[in-house]
Every structure is written in structure tokens, then in C-alpha cells.
Amino acid sequence: xxxxxxxxxxxxxxxxxxxxxxxxxxxxxxxxxxxxxxxxxxxxxxxxxxxxxxxxxxxxxxxxxxxxxxxxxxxxxxxxxxxxxxxxxxxxxxxxxxxxxxxxxxxxxxxxxxxxxxxxxxxxxxxxxxxxxxxxxxxxxxxxxxxxxxxxxxxxxxxxxxxxxxxxxxxxxxxxxxxxxxxxxxxxxxxxxxxxxxxxxxxxxxxxxxxxxxxxxxxxxxxxxxxxxxxxxxxxxxxxxxxxxxxxxxxxxxxxxxxxxxxxxxxxxxxxxxxxxxxxxxxxxxxxxxxxxxxxxxxxxxxxxxxxxxxxxxxxxxxxxxxxxxxxxxxxxx
Amino acid sequence: xxxxxxxxxxxxxxxxxxxxxxxxxxxxxxxxxxxxxxxxxxxxxxxxxxxxxxxxxxxxxxxxxxxxxxxxxxxxxxxxxxxxxxxxxxxxxxxxxxxxxxxxxxxxxxxxxxxxxxxxxxxxxxxxxxxxxxxxxxxxxxxxxxxxxxxxxxxxxxxxxxxxxxxxxxxxxxxxxxxxxxxxxxxxxxxxxxxxxxxxxxxxxxxxxxxxxxxxxxxxxxxxxxxxxxxxxxxxxxxxxxxxxxxxxxxxxxxxxxxxxxxxxxxxxxxxxxxxxxxxxxxxxxxxxxxxxxxxxxxxxxxxxxxxxxxxxxxxxxxxxxxxxxxxxxxxxxxxxxxxxxxxxxxxxxxxxxxxxxxxxxxxxxxxxxxxxxxxxxxxxxxxxxxxxxxxxxxxxxxxxxxxxxxxxxxxxxxxxxxxxxxxxxxxxxxxxxxxxxxxxxxxxxxxxxxxxxxxxxxxxxxxxxxxxxxxxxxxxxxxxxxxxxxxxxxxxxxxxxxxxxxxxxxxxxxxxxxxxxxxxxxxxxxxxxx
Numbered sequence: 001x002x003x004x005x006x007x008x009x010x011x012x013x014x015x016x017x018x019x020x021x022x023x024x025x026x027x028x029x030x031x032x033x034x035x036x037x038x039x040x041x042x043x044x045x046x047x048x049x050x051x052x053x054x055x056x057x058x059x060x061x062x063x064x065x066x067x068x069x070x071x072x073x074x075x076x077x078x079x080x081x082x083x084x085x086x087x088x089x090x091x092x093x094x095x096x097x098x099x100x101x102x103x104x105x106x107x108x109x110x111x112x113x114x115x116x117x118x119x120x121x122x123x124x125x126x127x128x129x130x131x132x133x134x135x136x137x138x139x140x141x142x143x144x145x146x147x148x149x150x151x152x153x154x155x156x157x158x159x160x161x162x163x164x165x166x167x168x169x170x171x172x173x174x175x176x177x178x179x180x181x182x183x184x185x186x187x188x189x190x191x192x193x194x195x196x197x198x199x200x201x202x203x204x205x206x207x208x209x210x211x212x213x214x215x216x217x218x219x220x221x222x223x224x225x226x227x228x229x230x231x232x233x234x235x236x237x238x239x240x241x242x243x244x245x246x247x248x249x250x251x252x253x254x255x256x257x258x259x260x261x262x263x264x265x266x267x268x269x270x271x272x273x274x275x276x277x278x279x280x281x282x283x284x285x286x287x288x289x290x291x292x293x294x295x296x297x298x299x300x301x302x303x304x305x306x307x308x309x310x311x312x313x314x315x316x317x318x319x320x321x322x323x324x325x326x327x328x329x330x331x332x333x334x
Numbered sequence: 335x336x337x338x339x340x341x342x343x344x345x346x347x348x349x350x351x352x353x354x355x356x357x358x359x360x361x362x363x364x365x366x367x368x369x370x371x372x373x374x375x376x377x378x379x380x381x382x383x384x385x386x387x388x389x390x391x392x393x394x395x396x397x398x399x400x401x402x403x404x405x406x407x408x409x410x411x412x413x414x415x416x417x418x419x420x421x422x423x424x425x426x427x428x429x430x431x432x433x434x435x436x437x438x439x440x441x442x443x444x445x446x447x448x449x450x451x452x453x454x455x456x457x458x459x460x461x462x463x464x465x466x467x468x469x470x471x472x473x474x475x476x477x478x479x480x481x482x483x484x485x486x487x488x489x490x491x492x493x494x495x496x497x498x499x500x501x502x503x504x505x506x507x508x509x510x511x512x513x514x515x516x517x518x519x520x521x522x523x524x525x526x527x528x529x530x531x532x533x534x535x536x537x538x539x540x541x542x543x544x545x546x547x548x549x550x551x552x553x554x555x556x557x558x559x560x561x562x563x564x565x566x567x568x569x570x571x572x573x574x575x576x577x578x579x580x581x582x583x584x585x586x587x588x589x590x591x592x593x594x595x596x597x598x599x600x601x602x603x604x605x606x607x608x609x610x611x612x613x614x615x616x617x618x619x620x621x622x623x624x625x626x627x628x629x630x631x632x633x634x635x636x637x638x639x640x641x642x643x644x645x646x647x648x649x650x651x652x653x654x655x656x657x658x659x660x661x662x663x664x665x666x667x668x669x670x671x672x673x674x675x676x677x678x679x680x681x682x683x684x685x686x687x688x689x690x691x692x693x694x695x696x697x698x699x700x701x702x703x704x705x706x707x708x709x710x711x712x713x714x715x716x717x718x719x720x721x722x723x724x725x726x727x728x729x730x731x732x733x734x735x736x737x738x739x740x741x742x743x744x745x746x747x748x749x750x751x752x753x754x755x756x757x758x759x760x761x762x763x764x765x766x767x768x769x770x771x772x773x774x775x776x777x778x779x780x781x782x783x784x785x786x787x788x789x790x791x792x793x794x795x796x797x798x799x800x801x802x803x804x805x806x807x808x809x810x811x812x813x814x815x816x817x818x819x820x821x822x823x824x825x826x827x828x829x830x831x832x833x834x835x836x837x838x839x840x841x842x843x844x845x846x847x848x849x850x851x852x853x854x855x856x857x858x859x860x861x862x863x864x865x
Contacts, residue, residue: 144399145407145420147463243755255755263420264411265346272755274347309406316400 007085007105008134010301010324015112015136017103019083022051024101024112033067034087035060036114037098038177051079053089055097055212059177062204075099075125092116093127094281095178096209102130110134111295117280118287119151122185123178123214127291135297136324139305140282141260148260148284154277155190158234161254161275166232169197170275171253173239176202178281180236181209183258184216187234195220197230199237199246227251243272260284289313335432335461337365338373339468345479349751354481358489369435371511374490376435376472378483380510385445386454386473391418394451394458398423415470419463429459435472436511442473484580494519499536499723502581506533532570534577535600535652535660536723540713540730548694549731554714555664556689556697559732560647561710561824562606562625567646569595576605587631588644594682599674600653602721603646604686606708647686648675649713652721660721667721701733710823711735737821738863739843740765741854743776744816747798749808750783757791758798758810759783761842763818765833765860770852776814777833777857785821785841794845817846817854825864835860 009016014026022032029046036042036052038059043052045064050057054072073079078088084106089099094115103110109132116127116138141148162170174180180202187196195218198206206219222235231251241247242255257273260280268276283291288310292300300321302310307323314321341361348354358377362370375381395404395418404421411417433441438457445453454473458466471477487505491498496519504526508515517523543549565584566577574595576585585592588605595601607624627642628634651671652660659667668688675685689712691697701712711734719729742763750759760783768774786794797816804811821843828836835857 143407143410144403145411145417147420243749245756247756265416266412268347272349272751274349276347306406306410309403312400312402312406 007108008103008110010303015324017081017085017105019105020081020085020087021083022081022085025114032081034101036092036101036112037094038063039095039115039175042114051081051087053097053099056099057097058208058212059097059205062208073099090128090130091125093118093121093124096124096181096212096214098124098178100127100130102132108133110136111297112136113138115140115282116291117283118291119148121182121281122189123181123209129291129295132295132297134299134301135292135295136301136303137288137292137310138282139288139302139307139310141280141284142288142302142306142308142310144285144309146260146263146284147286148263148280149278151186151279152190154258154279155186157275158187158256158277159190159192161256162232162234165254168252168254169230169233169235169250170256171235171237171242171247171250172277173242173255173257173259173271173273174236174279175259175281176205176238179258179279181206181214181216182281183236183279184219185214188215188217192234193217194233197222197225197233197235199235199241201238201241202236222249239271292319293317335435335438335465335469337361338369338376338435338472339461339465341373342468342471342477342479343464345481349755351485354485355489355492358481358486359493362490362493367513367516368511371513371516372435372439374486374512375510376475377477377479377481378486379475379477381439381472382475383442383445383450383473385447385450386442388414388474390450390454391415391470391474394418394455395421415474415476416467419466419470422458422463422466424462425459428461429456432460432465433457438469438472439511482580490515490519500525502536502723503528503533506581507531529656530570532568532573532575534566534568534575534581534583536581537564537566537579537602538650538721538723538730539725540732541725541727543714543731543733547731549714551691551693551697553717554731555668555717556691557649557686557713557715558689558704559710559713559734560604560606560686561708562604562647563629565591565603565605565646566652567591567595567599567601567603569598569600571598587628587634589634590639591644591646591682594679597677598653598655599651601646601648601671602650602652603648603683605644605646607642607644643681645682645684647684649686650721663718663720664715665717701735704735709735734823737823737839737843738825739819739821740779740860740863741817741846741849742779742820743814743851743854744798744812744818745776745778745814747794747810747812754791757795759791759795761794761818763820766852766854766856767833768856770854774856778831779833779835779857779860780820780822780837780840782820782840782842785843786845790842790845815851817849817851818842819844819846825860827861827864833857833860835864 007018009018013028015024022034023030024034025036025042026033031048033047034051035056038056043060047067049069050067051071051073057070057072073089075089075091078086080086086104088102092098092100092114094117100111100113111130111132118127158170174183184196197220200223206216210216235250247253254274255272256275256277257271258277258279260282261267262276262278300314300319301324303324311321311323344357345354391414399421407421408417441453457469461469487501488498491501504515507526507528514526518525564579568575574592575583576588576592578584624642628644648671651667654670691700711732714731716729742765744761745764746762747758748760750757762778762781764776764778766774767777798810798812801813802810803813820840822837822840824838826836827834
């Protein structure tokens, strides 16, 4: 059994790398933070010194303004922290700039995945399995009912609904960082070339993606557009705006939502969704279990999500595992 | 099965009635027989496979999925069929092409307790997740997707451009997969025969009389509009049925009525309960509240029969013996009804009297004086009108008593659905349980989601947003500061509500933003109006 439990400690508000006096994705401001990706439940403002990929730093800069000190870490670059700890960032396939962090100390290798998925995503680099002793995995969709369908099927549902109702628009709720851009990029990949309309809250993140080389095609803002111009169009907004007064300016919108939770009918109905699109930036059950098998760590730690079921799976497969009780990681409408 | 599954899925996510109608009509038009007929039966609860139970599904899953993983999943999803549809281990290659609905029905009908599991498994292996969901829902007879039989009939009529009343009439004699009904609808066959079965005939209904309208009583006869439930009594071949307004067979709940029509006829009347309760005159009709004690029961105890004896106040005769009178004018049917009534036991049947009034003003006066709690208002029936299904302009009118009103304080608002999903459109309001200046509290007395104009709704919605004090999911609690004038048809004592009162047909009649909340009405004011 690895000895890492002495130098890497799960605490309620983050994972503490003790000899380096650094925290991974801490939920409150700390002196030294290693941040896996830009989602608000992982990347918070107010840290003294942030180590993250350049893309993640750019996203954090957009949201919080920069930190006092920033160290951009390229994928594959091995950074020496204090106390004899080395950190290497590997692509996690979750959103632009997302990373798993490999920590090495005293001969132990620990990988913290942050959030990840295994499906292809035109907006970020693919997840790369990294051999390790302890694998700290997310479990957002850690129930065997979650099996995400191929994204092409979901995109076809969206364009199909649009074709069926030329005088309505399809309003898609999608998380402003990652999901929205992936959805747009996948629509482009499927040959959808018409302008895609954005809620104002989406705008800056989309430009940031474009600056990082992700081509999203022609984007327009809904603000100020006449109602008639939006008939037969796709509009993307944050999930919180779906049933908000904002949506009254749209022509009889078909309410869609892009999220892994849409797999469960009741979850979709609770949100008044008419067109559920099962699109997720997290690993589904099959991806989680396949990844653990592939990485084949001697110990698996499971965090934020439905830990219990994945823990049970590890037991059934004779894998050493434990559930961490970290706080502050939300579902994020994902 | 895939088309049926797609229909089920679309229906689950479609909230508007018109949207559901379009989906259903399109499916019925485009799907071949007999699949569409079976689907229709499944959607309207017309299918039952006694060998397949929820426990059959659980047993299948227990063989395939770890018990703890199943339990965690089932808890999360909240529905056994849906959980199983998602967890089913799909064979790497489907075990065959997806079955048709007809094949599913055939297979499940032939199933026994012994082989239901393997048969179901064989079907599941040929479907994707949505198909499995539809199959399991169909197999266990629990669709619950908000399709009433009325909605299905309207969709059927829409699909084939036929009259919905005719659909209702012919539907009743048919069994799934309704081949004769579809043949008739597409113009390939005569309508199915209905005269030899105790079938429901669609009711004739009334339009509300608009304010200020005056009718000539030479053309219209007036009757009381009784506040019970509209029923149709059908006796054919020695068998009697009691049908409710929606065509549901409620004979079992009212055996004394069903057992006392001794000759072939189809009669229209109001089902009421004798009114020694609620202070009603002895032998007269009690309020709707008394009748409610008898509704919705599958079996009825002797005590119920004694405490709440039901009777029918007859309005009309549709068929007398083997003579269909529906095309005859009301003025001919009425004497036929009066002639037949003495052949019935007076403790179960009486006649709704025709009110004699010399002119409209006199009738207005009679209506204003009516305070019998079992009277909802007046009915005006054109003397030369045939008995036609549904609501036909100019033939029958209902002239309800003026509504009662009370000033209430808005307490909670809930977001609506569909078109109203961005508006708070369901309002719960209350009255004071004492002197508000001496620390009295508001108790909820009702909930209303109509009565206001679109502009008033916008105003209310923005008021709610600006005065929210608490949130409970889709419900907002608001500052107790806005007075709403609420109109309602009647109010009854009720043990179910904390205020002890229940309103019938409450609606928001005016927004009284001019009135301070402490001047709203008290519970006791409302209680004094209770019947």
C-alpha cells in the first residue's frame, strides 16, 4: 500500500499536498493553489499563487481578474514545488485547458483527475491515462444508469426539432464554460452553418475559446435582435436563463437543455425541458469504470458525485477504494 | 415499437395540450394497424397483462445487476421501469429487429407467471433504452403521461377529420386494437353498431349565457341547474349502466341507481344526494359537498348508502325503448320524459321541474331569489332543439348564479408551465383568522390560476418577484401585502384544509392593490357563506 496518505490529505475544502503546502482546487482562498480547470467549483478567486494551464489561467482571469502570482503550466511540463513534490499536468478532456494533475513525492505517484471525460471533444485535448499508485477520480455520473449516448445523436435531435418547427426557435441551456462551446463546435462539425445566437453571459467565454483557436463559426447576440429574426434559429443561454423573463423575447422557444442529467426523465421535466439533450463533459459510468481499469492504480479515491456506487463497483472488482467527503463541488448544471 | 417509444418520449416532454394532440394525431395517422390501436389502448389504460408486474422487472434486474447498484440507481431515478430501461445490459448485437407493438401485446398476453420474465427479457434485448422504457411502461400498464381518454379521442378525431362526438359514441363498444373504429375513420367501413350494447352517448352541453343577454321564453324553457354530477343512465338488454360526464362507468359506486331502472331507455339527469345533511330541506338535494362523500369509490358500504342516499333528477330522455328520440325537439322529448317518470321509483328518480315564468324579468327575479345550495343557476333550453352531442351555439345556455367574492391576501405564487413557465401564475391566497391588528394570522383558503388578463398576469408576476420573502422549489412566498378579490361559486366546510373551508371554482376577479392587506376579509366572513 502506498504511503501517500501521509503527504496527501483530503480535507473538506480541498486536497492538501502537505510537503508543498499547496491545495488542489481549494474551495476557499489559499496561499498556493493547483487548479485543474476553470469551472467555478474548482477555480475560485482570491488565491495567492495559482498553478494552472495557460488556458485555465485565462479563464480565471476573465472571471476573477488575475491572481497575485500565476504560474502557467504546459501539458506535460514537470513543475518542482517545495518539499520535494513534483506536479505534471495532463489533459483531462473536460473543457478547454482542463488538466489532471500528477503529483510525485517520495516515490509515490498520485493523479487527481479533476473533472474528465473520454469522448472526443473538438474544443479540448483528449484525456490521457497516466499510470499511478493512487487515482483520485471524480464521480459526477457515478451511477450505472448514466450512459451518455453518442453526441451525434443528440445534435441530430436538436437540428431535427429545428427543422420541424421553422417558426419557433430552439433555446438550449448549456453551461457557459465548455458545454456551450462544445455544443456549438459539434453543430458546426455536423454541418450547421447558420449563425448561432448567444445570451449575453455566453459572449466573452466564446471569444476566449476563439482566441485559443476553437472555431465556433458565426455567433450573434440575442440582445436587440427582432423576434422574427430568431425564428428557426438556435439560441444558447445559461441554464438559469431558460425559464427566466429573458426568454420572453424569443419566438415561442422550444426549451432544450444540454446536460448529462437529462438522461433521467424526471430531472428534465422538473426543469420544464421539452427537448432534453444528453450531452455531458463528464465521464459516464462506463467511462469511469473503464478508466479505473485502464489506469489500474493500487488505490482509487472517489470524490464529488455519487461516490457510493463507484465504491461498490470497486469492491465488486476487488479494487481498493475509498470515498472522500469534499465539500463545495456542485453539479454545475452539467 | 420504436415509433411508439418516440411518441411516449415526446409526450413526456410536451406540456401543451395542443402539442400532445398533434403528436398523437400524427402517430395515429401514420402508424399501420394494428399497432396504432394497441398504442391507443396502452395510452388510455386499456391494456392489462396480469402475468407482468413490477416485481417481474425487479426479478429480471436482480439476475443482471448487483443489488446495491440497483438500489442506488432506483433511488436516484425514482421509477422502476425507467431505472431498468437504463440499466439493462444491452447485448453486443441486438437479439433481433425491434418488435412491433402488436408483437409485444401478443407476447405479453400469452405470458404466464412462469415465463413472463424470460419473454420480457427477450423483448428487452431487441430494444434501445427508450424502447425498453416504453415496453416496460406498456407491460406494467402504468403510462401516467397525462393522456386522458378524452384527449385521445380528440386526437383520434383530429387525425382523421371526423367528429369527436361520433368517435366517443362508437369507441365505447369497441375493444383494442379498435380495427372497426379505424376502418370507419378512414372511410373504409360503416360506423360500428352501438344499439345493442349499454353504451354511453355523449352529453349535450350548454354555453354560458353572456351578461346582459335576454332570451325569449317563448323559444326557451328554463330549468334549475342542479349542483351534482351529470349522469347518463343506460338500460339495454336488461343491463343498466351509470355513466359520468366523461363517459366513465360509475355504476359500481351507485348501485341503488343502477339497480332501479327497470326498462330499456337512455336518460340524462343530475346525480344528487338527499339533503338531510348540511341543513338542506328534508327530501331535497344536499350540496355538492355531501355528494363528494360518494364519489370516487369502487365499492360502497351499506352505511354510505344509508347516510348519503343518491337519486337522479331527470333532465332528458335520449332513447325510450327502442326509439331514438335524439333528433326530436326538446318540446317532444319533455312530455315523453314526464310520461315515463311515473314508472320509476320516486326515491331514486324525480323530475327536474320546468320553471314557469311569464317573462325574462320575472325569471331574473326567480334566479336572484334562489338560494338553495343545490342550485348552481338556471338552464335555458331551446324548445325546438334536438339532443346533440357537445356544445352547440344557441341551443342550451347555462346561467349561473352570480359568483360570491371575498378579498384575500396573496401568500404564495408558483411558476406555471408551458407558455406560462416564466410567469408565476398559480396563486395561493388567505384570509385572516382574527383581527390582523391584534396579531391574527393568514390561513390559506384557496388557490387560483385564472381569472386575470395577460397584462394582469405580467403585473402579478413582477409583483411576486419584487416581494419574494422565501423560495421552496418552484414556489415563492411573498410579502403579505397584496389584496386579491377572489370570485367563487360556493364555499364548503372541509376538514382537509387548515382554514376549514374549501372553495369551488375560485378565480382572481380583481387585483386590489388599492386596499391595505389588513382590510382583507376574515375567515369568519367566508365561513358565513359556507353551504
